[in-house]
Amino acid sequence: MTAATPVVHPAPGRAVTGLATRQVRRGGLIVLGLAAGMPALVTGTYASVMADPAAAASLDAIATNPAIRTLFGTPYALDTAGGFTVWRIGTVLAVIIGVWSALATTRVTRGEEDAGRWDVLLAGRVPPRAALARHLAVIASVPAGAGAAVAAVLWVAGGPDRTGALVHGAGLAALGLFAVAAAGLAAQVFPARAPATGTVIAVLGAGLLIRMAGDGMTGLGWLRWLSPFGLIGLSTPYHHNALLPVLILMAAAGLVAATAVAAAGRRDVGGGLVAVATSRAPRPWGLTGVGAFAVRRAAAPVVAWSAGILAYFLLIGMTAVSVTEFLADNTVFADTAAQAGFAGLHTVTGFTATIFALLAVPVGAFAAVRMAAYAAAETDRRLTLIAAGPLARLRLLGAEAGVTAGGALVLVSVAAAATWAGVAATGGGLPLGDALAGTFNTLPIVALSLGAAVLALGAAPRLTALAGALPATGGFLWKVTADSIGAPDWVVGLSPFAHLAPVPLASADWTATGAMVMIAVALSAVGAVAYRRRDLAG
């Protein structure tokens, strides 16, 4: 045998960067595509939408409408393509970029560590701090790229004020960077992926609520300085083009990221900064069968999602009265709002009906996330010992899907009760029955999400989360974009949101509801058959 010279990779860090890139590539490209595509569509069709003088006039009136401000943020410079785009889809893009950045970060850092794969990674020559820093840098390139893409599109098509394009792009990038940093820190603090993800999503959600309160309620405007979403609103692209809020957000992101990297060197791999109990008495509830166990696993997520939904809809309920009173006194605004497609905003039922439709997005996401968690339990083999018990495979799937549907019912009920309580607390009148009718009206879209997730679970389990998010989140984005570009009816109609009646302002559209439920049942049935036939992973 000849003596072999061992091959020493000259830059082991680059291999780590490559690993991180592979793990965020697909999602990152989708985010970049949305960041470039949505503003391109909206700016591209701006001229034709504005060609109608009535539309232009009504948009101007809407600018001062507090209901619209609470929902979409304070609008500026609606007479330019750029200003219109920022107002119409700026918040949506910020949420997409922020949420993706947070989820991707906890997934590839804490999630990989949970799975034990970082033990192997860190046994190599790359120290923990460098490994974390490289992962964060790779993920951060996605929001940075998304911000650049938005800025580039607006630079070309957003109108003469090109500083506005840069400010808006920088603001979106800063928000994403902050989300990456915050998630990176949460991944160091908590010893498991679920609490880390939950915490960072709660931080972002609180930021959004604070932004809404600051935009909607006079006297609370200063609150926006405390929220990432508020800060990018304060930068007012195409108006003041203020850079200070964006710089503050970037500095905060840098500080948090530095803290996260410092913390990475101070803890055990696989552990967190908060300790886990090493021993405890058994808590035997929810272990008596497959259904009970599904309930036990869903309980904490349902509570967490409920808390977020409760806070949001309580705030909506509490603003509803002041917003609608303002509109009722200003019939001009009410008329123009109606012309712009926001009919009935001057009544509490009309206002809440518009907001209730949004509920399908988080509840649909809840369904997708729960089914994705079930798919993950299968791939990392936790499900194997249970699947070796005397039960049909469909019983396992049925328990999970049933409990997820039950959780969705809890969430929509919480939303109704919170809205009702918020309205009642501020002296308005919204019958609880009306509120329930409004929130339950979104369930067909949630059913579509659940059905799509079950279909993916049977046919392509890796795509469960993506498929489940398609009807609700994808449908919502589709509707917003299609509305903003004045797309033809059949294009708008591809989104399930186009078929949602504004309950409680109007009564439910039973034909559309029935059709959506039937499609959902069909998707689930095909998914169940495929699930029964395929091999279980692991």
Next chain:
Amino acid sequence: MAGFVLRTHHLTKRYGRLTAVDDLTLDVPAGEVFGFLGPNGAGKSTTIRMLLGLARPTAGHASIAGVDAADTARAHRHLAYVPADVALWPRLTGAEILHLLAATGPGTDLGYRDELIGRFELDTSKPARTYSTGNRQKIALVAAFATRAPLLIMDEPTSGLDPLMEREFRTAVREARDRGQTVFLSSHQLAEVEAVCDRVGILRAGRLVEVASVPQLRALHRAEVTVAYTGAAPALDAVPGIDGLADGGDGRLRFALTGPPAPALRALAGAEVTAFTVREPSLEEMFLDYYGAEQGR
């Protein structure tokens, strides 16, 4: 069907062009401890996953206690399983997981389970995320042994156990057999297989190359014989079954013997033999015989 707890009939599994299990026909009678051997990638785990209905056969058929393996609701009433790589719900404690598996499993003897927890020295108050590899495996072993299922299917159940625990495992297997349970054991620990198995099947590249009891296997393999003698050397050159004859010149002879020993004994009868030792091959040597030279795949 009578008496066979586990049957496969031309069982085949293909992953694309790779045939992981190839036309496997095997019957395991009730009360037997069956060892399932083969090198890495031979198809052992794939076979087991088909027995459990976790993987669907490409062709052929498997049944558990006469029930189609795909009908998991009925078939799994007759079995318990220990997977090769035990993954547990990280936030549940050992006690909670055992509770859950007793609730979803085929029925558990709680008294015996508590006894096993003691014998395997398992601390069940710890959350599963803090368990070592061996402790995770013990949870699955305790859950399986504590069932009264007629068939225990175990895929490399002792790969993470220390020698003391390995001994407990062997004891538990014997107790299971004494109760009439059947054990289907895939393992790379050949000493363990030799100690507990009544019969072994050897798989290579997805094909079953041998099914026999350990003594039968031995008969097929070469024993190493040493003979000491005084006077004239015995004439063994032309004796059938004898191979690799070596005369040390110091009154000792060594040779390998395959098949029935009668001809060799007759040839030795004429000589003044002072000592005669036979060393039977270990299962490991037999195993290496099967794979050593002509590794498939």
